[in-house]
Amino acid sequence: MRNLPALLLVHGAWHSPWCWQPLIEHLPGVDVRTVALPSSGADPADLGDLYDDAAAVAKTLASIGGPTVVVGHSYGGSPITEAAAQVDNVIRLVYVTALMLDVGDSVLSAADGVYPPYWDVRERPDEHPDKGFFGVSQPLEILYGDVDPELARLSAAKLGRQSLASATQPLTKAAWRTVPSTYVVCEADAAIPVPLQEAMAQRAQRTRRLDSAHSPFLSNPAELARILREELGG
Numbered sequence: 001m002r003n004l005p006a007l008l009l010v011h012g013a014w015h016s017p018w019c020w021q022p023l024i025e026h027l028p029g030v031d032v033r034t035v036a037l038p039s040s041g042a043d044p045a046d047l048g049d050l051y052d053d054a055a056a057v058a059k060t061l062a063s064i065g066g067p068t069v070v071v072g073h074s075y076g077g078s079p080i081t082e083a084a085a086q087v088d089n090v091i092r093l094v095y096v097t098a099l100m101l102d103v104g105d106s107v108l109s110a111a112d113g114v115y116p117p118y119w120d121v122r123e124r125p126d127e128h129p130d131k132g133f134f135g136v137s138q139p140l141e142i143l144y145g146d147v148d149p150e151l152a153r154l155s156a157a158k159l160g161r162q163s164l165a166s167a168t169q170p171l172t173k174a175a176w177r178t179v180p181s182t183y184v185v186c187e188a189d190a191a192i193p194v195p196l197q198e199a200m201a202q203r204a205q206r207t208r209r210l211d212s213a214h215s216p217f218l219s220n221p222a223e224l225a226r227i228l229r230e231e232l233g234g
Helices: 017-024 050-064 074-086 149-158 164-168 194-201 221-232
Strands: 006-010 032-035 068-073 090-096 119-122 133-136 161-163 181-186 206-210
Touching: 006 017, 006 050, 006 074, 017 032, 017 149, 017 221, 032 050, 050 068, 050 074, 050 164, 068 074, 068 221, 074 090, 074 164, 090 221, 133 164, 161 164, 181 194, 181 221, 206 221
Parallel strands: 006 032, 006 068, 068 090, 090 181, 181 206
Antiparallel strands: 119 133, 133 161
16 A cells, blocks of 8 residues: 555644544544644734744645645634645645635635624734734534534633734735645534635635534544545545
8 A cells, every 4th residue: 555645734723733633543544743823822922923824834844845735624724825835745735614715815804804703802902912812702602513512612621812913914825726625615614604615615626525513623533534534545
């Protein structure tokens, strides 16, 4: 059996690599890597922005060196779109109910310039040290609607804050224009509406579908692992 490419998992807003563990357990034999995005964390004053996130993803990809499939979930679609254009070892991008945006777009522009109602936004004056951030209200309903209740509760307790800059800065590169891509539509997502997912999926070469809410790596890791193995295999 030929060697599979590496798999880099990039989390979404408010999360960190802990969220991938149930999925990783369903991927034995795969070289799985993760990256912690600087824009998400506990201390608002220490949060990075979109470009810091893209730099972290690009640095991890450079450390892998060999052929890599990159998976972005939710907000994670933005930094992978920016970062994969900066390296030459990404052979496929997989967007899991993720923001597959174009140059000049931002997370906020994808929401028509209006903060989604489940964002708990704390704007700051420019001179303030943390520059603004946002949390998530109703995470059990919005993020974890079909996750086991106890796992959902434990996951919600681990969520951090997200820098506002990460949601307002525009992309300067769009790697999906030159790198093959797959979009995984999650058909019960309460965070990113299905019509928006399907519109973004038009940019991908392949579209897959999951009967899942926003976080299939927690609610249906075996099925998501099956899809990713197929994408790794080409």
